[in-house]
Amino acid sequence: MRWSRLALITLVATAPLGAAQRTTINPVDLDYRYNFEQINDGASYRTGADPAIVNHRGTYYLFQTLADGYWRSTDLRQWRFVTPSRWPMHSIVAPALWSDGEKIVIQPSMMEPGSVLMSSDPDHGRIDFLAREMPPLPGSVNKDPKDMKPGEVPPGPWDPALFKDDDGQWYLYWGSSNIFPMYGQKIGFADGRMSYQTRAEPMLSLHPDVHGWERFGQDHCACWSPGRPSPSYMEGAWMTKVGGTYYLQYGAPGTEFNAYANGVYTASSPLGPFTYAPYNPVAYRPGGYAEGAGHGSTFRDNHGNWWNSGTSWIGYNWGMERRVVIHPVRFYPDGQMSASTRFGDWPRLVPAGKVDDPDRLFPGWMLLSYRKRVTASSTLAGFGTAAVSDEDPRSFWVAARNRPGETLTMDLGQVATLRAVQVNFADYKSGRFADAPDIYTEFRLDSSPDGRRWTPLARTEAPRRDRPNAYFELPRPVRARFVRYVHGHVGGKNLAIAELRLFGAAPGRAPSAPSNVAAERHADDRDATIRWPRVAGATGYNIRFGIRPDRLTLTHQLWADELGAGASLAKELRSLNHGVPYYAAVEAFNETGVGPLSAVVPVR
Template sequence: MKIFDRKLWLGSVLLLVTVHGFAQQQTYCNPMDISYRYNFEQLNERISYRSGADPVIINHKVGNKPGEYFLFVTISGGWWKSKDLVNWQYVVPDKWPMEDMCAPAALSVRDTLFLFQSTFEQRPIFYSTEPEKGKLKFYNRWLPRLPKDIGPWDPALFHDPDTDKWYMYWGSSNVYPIFGAELDHSRRLTYKNPEPSKAYQPMLWLDPWQHGWERFGPNHSDPIKPFTEGAWMTKHNGKYYLQYGAPGTEYNVYANGTYVGKDPLGPFEYAPYNPIAYKPGGYATGTGHGNTFQDNFGNYWNTGTTWLGIVWGMERRIVMHPAGFDKDDQLYANTRFGDFPHRLPTSKWQNSNELFTGWMLLNYKKPVTASSTLDTLRAELTADENPRTFWVPTKNQPGETLTTDLGAEHDVRAVQVTYVDYKNTIFDSDSTVYTQFRLYASKDGKKWNKIADLTDSSDRPEPRRDRACAYVELPAPVRARYVRYEHVYTAGPYVAINGFRVFGNGLGKAPATPPKLTVVRQKDQRNADITWQKVPGAVGYNILWGIGKDKLYQTYQIWNDQPNKLELRALNVGVPYYYAIEAFNENGVSTVSEVIGPR
């Protein structure tokens, strides 16, 4: 498997546009670097946390101009806009519905953006021809109330360009299915059938007895009845792909799946290659409840929700992965190295793996020291790739530092600093909520050079904004053994950092291909036991699998300090699979092993 395209990389370097001495950002890294909002939802419980979940990214095109991207997120008081999928500016609407929007539906049709909130009551559909300015108007005054507990909660709007018909899909329950309904455009997008009890029909149900990945709990280990939610519809080559999230937002296995039909209201058939977006291992685990959209170059993307859950169970962040349809119209999302830096495309890609930069994680469980430590919230917890462990200094004051020792000199390319809320007292985001820090590098731990400055005195001035998942791409490689974070400002009484992640390339060799990959399908076909032989110098491994030798779209990342075995519990009954493995370290990625299967 190709790690990265060197010609593409060199071309990107030559095309760098410098602004105030810094190169224009060419890459991104999950979780997405947006100004996550403090969530007033738990104000009564006095629990303060930033969160983002249930994303919808819309490519809104006006006339022949390139589209502008709009991101809508649960309970965020507004939305974000971007021209490049990496620099997101928060937009405050001029009016807002009766309450903030949870899991909003958004759709762009003929220069108009439509917006609708999750509800069990009568609520309006809004529209805007100037979403970049926060302008909202009523498209209708309300949709009729449906029977008790039906919804529409977690809705998705869909317009079929070939028939000019409109639809809505929804569902968020472990009791009810995903529902669908046709909307009547001639009556301002109210239900086609005016009788509320007949306005909708079931589209799909979860079947965890046949679909291993739909089982609840961490690694699908909990017998609780799973939840389905987050409907989305994509039309491709005359087929309708009705997507849904399962089995629950608070687990590493939160994923997106799809059913496929020839009509917007079905019947739909389960796709045997499900789930389409799945990332159970690594730092930013979980990809469920998002949407599928195309960028201005025609590339597909799949968004989703990754779980944090430190101070509150619904504390989450947003992820975005390259996606697409293969030659057989199979829908997939590429989560291989999904929380490592990826390039922003400048054209239509031929293979989504081209977007992976090849910049590896340089400091997994490497030594980290701090200027001070509060209780047992130690510095090394920022390098264990566990988003639920974190460091806290004794005081939230400028000058507090984290220093990671990479163990040897490496070419540093990017740094991600991710924050969490520890005993915080903020319940709304205002002008006092922003993030500032500096980064330094050193070869010997004595002489330090500043490599990034996110403060008011930065060489790259920018508006103050909160960056809970701050990602800093360096304009050029920096040869260093040590990297230091110097704190300047975050709001609240404490600083809490759960990820100090350094990316780049080592000066040594990539590991060898892991030998002796074995896969044994259990009597319960939803499960398979996978083993392999570890190789010297490896930091981790990617288990790759799929329904064909050329369709290894699924990835499970395992660290080398974990056992060399995996019980994979995400398989579909009656579906044969193929498997392979690769190893990686600070220097790169091995070649992929021989593909084995079907089994």
């Protein structure tokens, strides 16, 4: 889609007058907590797992795994960590959240009876018990799966989701397994207790043999022997009701790969029967810097817009190391649910009103930093500066010394217009804990048109906090060729930066539309290959596809240099649903802008 200047100005003008920041970015700029675990020779990592977000009385609250607290936001741009004044239990894992307008109910994951929490004053961190002890899960047994009898269920509820229907009835959904299904049941709260009002019944299961995107592994590439369980995992339940339809969401096929996504089954009643949505997955981002979008929540903002949270894959210190991402969601009139992940880790406008098309939230600020030359004041052997501009969170530069004044300088090769900067730090042999007093981030950014005359560009400000994915929207456009990071402090043992990402516009023209796009479905129709001629001046491409020619809801972003050097380009998609018709198109982009979408072709 080619942006018109008038359309962009109109959308930007919806931001409040004088607002310091109108955009946000993925991964979300949180002060992620260091995990309590020490792994890989004593290293630790920041955790961003299993984000659950609710809108409670016009304020947004984000809980996640092992955070010893939660985050609060009034605008979906800035998030402030809340340390509970009363935390009745040890840190929680994969919590369920629900706001009933009076309180937030917090259901931790558990494998045996535990407590359900609540807060009627989340702004001040007051956490209390709603139910001090849950009764044993009916039918729960801890057996080898092959020894389980009909009606028996595994211990739980693990990875739970809470839902309160319009009639006041509560429901619980849960499950995290490559063997067992997701379960659902009626529950109730009364007199400080929780009760199971029905037995747990299966709601949905994975079927990677027919749902290509549910296959495990990088780009859904894993295979397994016949007769053995698939390694694909189903987890991360969440329920949303829109227009009388119940959307039961789940994450699959595994958090430690780029293809982690959210899917949905729908029903006309909260316990089903549920029907698989042929347009799945609903939140999918296998390419780009923040790869992955699975295991999260769906919530509505104060303007009536919908959003879906999930996690993106870092996977350096531990395979499941990750960060939080949030994507805008659209519910079409016919009920289709879709999260927009197109340019999903580039700056995105936060709407000040209702927006019908989430793609309009992309302001057209292009990535300027890919594969640009970077120099540093010092470098630890084996961790060179090329990693800072390769759009890979699992590679990073490490300074020879973690001390104030270390610098990292990027040369864009020409003067360009800067609009935003994101600095993504990495954890290399950190060995830290969340309660250490020196875990905070301080640095400044300078810019220069020629590498000699430098002016301030941005800097961290009080109050001090950790900023592993620091983001700065510049208050006005800045013309520069060079950007310099000047170090102050990080809480980790080493100064390590995975990516210095610059956004704006370079002089020139956007690429033309790809011609002669062809899409071939394989004999295994979960797979297809998309082919198109290389477009002059393009640095990357978006393959856009979906089950209707006018609704290409899924995107796979690719860089031109990762597709080889030939004149003809091709990419295999392995995320299709068996027996479902698909359509595809390709758009090219560069540092100037996005070219027109190609002709839409059937995937045959």
